[in-house]
Amino acid sequence: MSGVIFASGSIRQVRHSFSCPLRWADLDLLGHVNNVRYADYLREARADLLRAAGVDLGLAGPRVVRQELTFRAPLLFGAEPIVVDCWLTGLSAAGASIAYDVHDGAADGRRTYLLARSAVTARAADGTARPFTAQEQVALASYVEEGEPAGATSGVSVRSAPERGYPLVVRSSDLDVTGHASEVAFVEFFQEARIGFFNYLLHELPDTARLRWVVAQTDIDLLAPIAPRPSAYGCFSRLAKVGNKSLVIESVIRDDDGTDLATARVVLVVFDPATQRATEPPPGYRTLLEGMVTDG
Numbered sequence: 001m002s003g004v005i006f007a008s009g010s011i012r013q014v015r016h017s018f019s020c021p022l023r024w025a026d027l028d029l030l031g032h033v034n035n036v037r038y039a040d041y042l043r044e045a046r047a048d049l050l051r052a053a054g055v056d057l058g059l060a061g062p063r064v065v066r067q068e069l070t071f072r073a074p075l076l077f078g079a080e081p082i083v084v085d086c087w088l089t090g091l092s093a094a095g096a097s098i099a100y101d102v103h104d105g106a107a108d109g110r111r112t113y114l115l116a117r118s119a120v121t122a123r124a125a126d127g128t129a130r131p132f133t134a135q136e137q138v139a140l141a142s143y144v145e146e147g148e149p150a151g152a153t154s155g156v157s158v159r160s161a162p163e164r165g166y167p168l169v170v171r172s173s174d175l176d177v178t179g180h181a182s183e184v185a186f187v188e189f190f191q192e193a194r195i196g197f198f199n200y201l202l203h204e205l206p207d208t209a210r211l212r213w214v215v216a217q218t219d220i221d222l223l224a225p226i227a228p229r230p231s232a233y234g235c236f237s238r239l240a241k242v243g244n245k246s247l248v249i250e251s252v253i254r255d256d257d258g259t260d261l262a263t264a265r266v267v268l269v270v271f272d273p274a275t276q277r278a279t280e281p282p283p284g285y286r287t288l289l290e291g292m293v294t295d296g
Contacts, residue, residue: 014142016052018045019081019105026077030273033075035215038114039067039187042100045084046118049098053139060176062120063129064183065095066150069218074276075113080105082113089147091140093131095121097149118183119150127178127225153221156250156263157296158236163200166193167232168253180225187220189235190251190264197237197249198268205288211281216246217267224261226253233261238296242289245269245278 020041028034047061075082083105090097102114121129122136132140158164174185181189198213226233234254241248246269253262272279 015085015087015145016045016049016143018048018084018086020044020084021081022075022077024077030074030212030214030271031076032214033077033113034191035069035071035218036184036188036191038069038071038102038116039184041082041084041102042067042086042116042118043182043184045086045100046098046120049086049143053143055136055139057122058125058177060123060127060178062096063123063127064118064120065129065222066117066119066153067183067187067218067220067222068117068150069187070115071214071216071218072112072114074214075102086143087147088140088144089117090149091132091137091144093134093137095119095129096132096140099147117148117150123178127180151219153223154219154263154265156221156252156265158238158250158252158263159294159296160234160236160254160258164197164236164238166196166235166237168193168235169232170226170228172228175228178225180227183222186222186226186253186262186264187218189253189262190218190220190266193235193237193251194249194264194266197251201239201289201292205285212271212273213268214271215266216269216278218264219266220262220264222262224259226261231256238294239289239292240265240294242286242293244286245280247289 026033026037083103085101087099088096089099098118100116103110103112122132124130168189174181176182237249237251240250246267249266251264252260269278270281
């Protein structure tokens with residue numbers, strides 16, 4: 001795909017543009033593109049950027065260690081592809097930070113649906129992280145521009161309480177070519193666990209049927225590879241914070257020995273389908289939800 005070249009001082013920098021068609025299967029119950037599918041778009045754009053740069057990391061591609069997705073507007077199905085612009089905001093032998101802007105591609109009045117960042121490393125044939133070579137760094141250097149890199153690990157802490165648990169069974173379709181769960185699958189894992197936990201939270205609240213909650217922010221740290229196995233992994237969640245229009249759910253995928261394999265911090269907002277904007281819940285909701293906030 002073509003890249004957009006611009007000047008910054010004496011440096012010619014490149015933002016790679018990837019055109020991605022939408023599918024009906026990408027949509028959720030509200031008719032919006034589901035938050036999980038954005039991670040799929042980012043993976044495709046990331047692979048296309050590496051191809052354009054002439055960097056061959058094999059079929060597995062880079063190893064993603066952190067993902068940050070900021071949802072700006074609902075994306076509805078359309079015949080025209082969306083565009084994913086991507087560039088680097090950090091690059092060293094140890095890893096790279098890639099930034100993304102998912103938009104409609106309009107020349108004027110362009111609408112952005114998602115801003116995202118991911119921290120990646122190069123990946124060896126066995127799936128483990130390895131340094132970027134000097135040649136790979138030179139090939140990617142033209143895509144680097146000033147900007148905030150992906151943040152540090154969030155430090156999510158959640159107790160393994162049964163009422164917070166979701167039995168996570170890894171499917172064959174969740175795996176990448178290394179035989180481990182892909183970075184896209186992790187977004188789906190946490191979505192499944194969050195829905196179950198959210199239903200548990202709202203079970204005692206009044207008029208829940210008329211509220212619509214949508215994801216505004218998702219930050220995921222991939223701490224260790226997850227391989228398929230007959231038994232389920234434990235995924236535990238907690239309500240960490242409540243705002244005027246939002247709440248924060250923290251989750252962790254945990255191995256049987258108590259090792260954290262991945263963590264997530266997700267911000268949800270109350271959504272009004274009529275105005276397509278965030279709105280406040282009915283009076284008393286915030287007070288009730290605040291009573292469900294737990295420490296760890």
